Amino acid sequence: MKFAILGTGIVGQTIGSKLISLGHQVKMGGREAVNTTAQEWVAGAGVLASYGTFQDAACFGEIVINATAGGVSLQALQAASTQALAGKVLIDIANPLDFSQGMPPTLSVVNTDSLGEQIQRAYPQTKVVKTLNTLSSKVMVNPGAVGGGEHNLFISGNDAAAKAQVLDVLAQFGWDKARVIDLGDIGTARGTEQLLPIWIRLWGALGTDLFNFRIVRGA
Amino acid sequence: MKFAILGTGIVGQTIGSKLISLGHQVKMGGREAVNTTAQEWVAGAGVLASYGTFQDAACFGEIVINATAGGVSLQALQAASTQALAGKVLIDIANPLDFSQGMPPTLSVVNTDSLGEQIQRAYPQTKVVKTLNTLSSKVMVNPGAVGGGEHNLFISGNDAAAKAQVLDVLAQFGWDKARVIDLGDIGTARGTEQLLPIWIRLWGALGTDLFNFRIVRGA
Numbered sequence: 001m002k003f004a005i006l007g008t009g010i011v012g013q014t015i016g017s018k019l020i021s022l023g024h025q026v027k028m029g030g031r032e033a034v035n036t037t038a039q040e041w042v043a044g045a046g047v048l049a050s051y052g053t054f055q056d057a058a059c060f061g062e063i064v065i066n067a068t069a070g071g072v073s074l075q076a077l078q079a080a081s082t083q084a085l086a087g088k089v090l091i092d093i094a095n096p097l098d099f100s101q102g103m104p105p106t107l108s109v110v111n112t113d114s115l116g117e118q119i120q121r122a123y124p125q126t127k128v129v130k131t132l133n134t135l136s137s138k139v140m141v142n143p144g145a146v147g148g149g150e151h152n153l154f155i156s157g158n159d160a161a162a163k164a165q166v167l168d169v170l171a172q173f174g175w176d177k178a179r180v181i182d183l184g185d186i187g188t189a190r191g192t193e194q195l196l197p198i199w200i201r202l203w204g205a206l207g208t209d210l211f212n213f214r215i216v217r218g219a
Numbered sequence: 220m221k222f223a224i225l226g227t228g229i230v231g232q233t234i235g236s237k238l239i240s241l242g243h244q245v246k247m248g249g250r251e252a253v254n255t256t257a258q259e260w261v262a263g264a265g266v267l268a269s270y271g272t273f274q275d276a277a278c279f280g281e282i283v284i285n286a287t288a289g290g291v292s293l294q295a296l297q298a299a300s301t302q303a304l305a306g307k308v309l310i311d312i313a314n315p316l317d318f319s320q321g322m323p324p325t326l327s328v329v330n331t332d333s334l335g336e337q338i339q340r341a342y343p344q345t346k347v348v349k350t351l352n353t354l355s356s357k358v359m360v361n362p363g364a365v366g367g368g369e370h371n372l373f374i375s376g377n378d379a380a381a382k383a384q385v386l387d388v389l390a391q392f393g394w395d396k397a398r399v400i401d402l403g404d405i406g407t408a409r410g411t412e413q414l415l416p417i418w419i420r421l422w423g424a425l426g427t428d429l430f431n432f433r434i435v436r437g438a
Binding site: 188 | 407416417418425
């Protein structure tokens with residue numbers, strides 16, 4: 001399958017490399033037509049990998065993954081273009097972290113809105129599915145790296161078929177579908193984006209980003 | 220030991236009954252000197268239980284527990300008085316949930332501040348410890364009701380001795396101290412208060428409030 005990855009950072013590279021290891025084609029997209037980091041990644045990743053602008057990538061991908069920094073996601077998607085995104089599933093992994101006030105970051109969209117909802121409103125013909133945004137990139141593509149995979153992932157989105165398609169991709173990453181909790185529509189992205197404040201503090205308290213939340217239920 | 224519980228709702232009653240079952244004295248405090256709900260609770264709870272105003276309770280308690288609704292906590296503490304709270308440990312269980320826009324609630328304090336911090340700033344001579352605010356009241360006093368107690372509680376506060384004293388109370392409730400994660404100073408209450416948006420959505424998705432978060436770590 002053809003995937004577009006918007007964003008050339010560690011999340012984009014990690015997801016991209018995993019997709020390629022699974023035999024998918026990946027075009028990574030960035031702001032500029034020339035991007036040294038991305039081109040080094042392409043050189044290492046082999047023939048299934050390529051690089052282009054946000055729009056090149058969005059046109060190429062059957063599924064588009066937003067792995068940009070949350071503060072610039074809307075600009076990146078604008079560069080990708082409404083037309084290239086129309087009708088497609090967009091997996092939104094970004095969190096609207098605001099580092100402008102120092103550490104720990106705050107959220108630039110919060111409480112009465114979420115980045116996931118902002119994207120869905122801006123691109124009504126795109127099927128936005130928010131997931132993977134509550135994990136370090138290592139755990140996204142290797143759930144077994146933490147507690148034998150016995151922990152949970154959350155998924156939010158308005159379109160049931162799109163969520164089912166994303167669930168298939170997650171299963172290829174090693175996620176047990178039964179461990180992916182469907183929170184409901186894209187409005188529930190407010191819940192997962194607001195997990196970041198405690199995620200960041202747990203990272204500090206535990207001294208590692210190799211952890212995840214498991215939801216434990218009563219009898 | 221003598222405990223004050225500010226707030227006469229289900230959280231206050233559940234915590235109060237647990238403390239009495241452990242042999243502690245509890246004075247529940249409310250806005251009015253006469254409160255039918257609280258007086259019914261006192262009548263059922265026995266000789267270790269009593270009721271009074273917020274100030275009566277705060278004067279009585281060696282440890283004060285804020286179990287009021289988050290939106291009225293600051294008014295309740297003002298009624299309790301700075302003098303009655305000075306030098307004491309205040310266990311803050313409240314969440315600043317705002318139901319004015321309908322369900323699900325939003326947070327009236329969020330992101331760049333928290334209710335826990337607001338209380339600590341308003342009462343600098345009081346040792347505010349935020350904990351238990353990420354759980355339904357049933358689980359607060361009976362961690363074993365969920366997954367055999369194999370899940371986590373969070374604690375935030377500026378004073379290490381106060382946190383240790385609260386940990387002793389939590390241990391009496393049945394919490395394994397090793398499962399209580401110290402996130403750091405009271406500023407980390409932003410993390411636990413912002414767990415509420417996903418907590419509420421998980422309640423909906425799971426169809427029960429008998430659940431909790433377990434932090435699963437890598438090897």
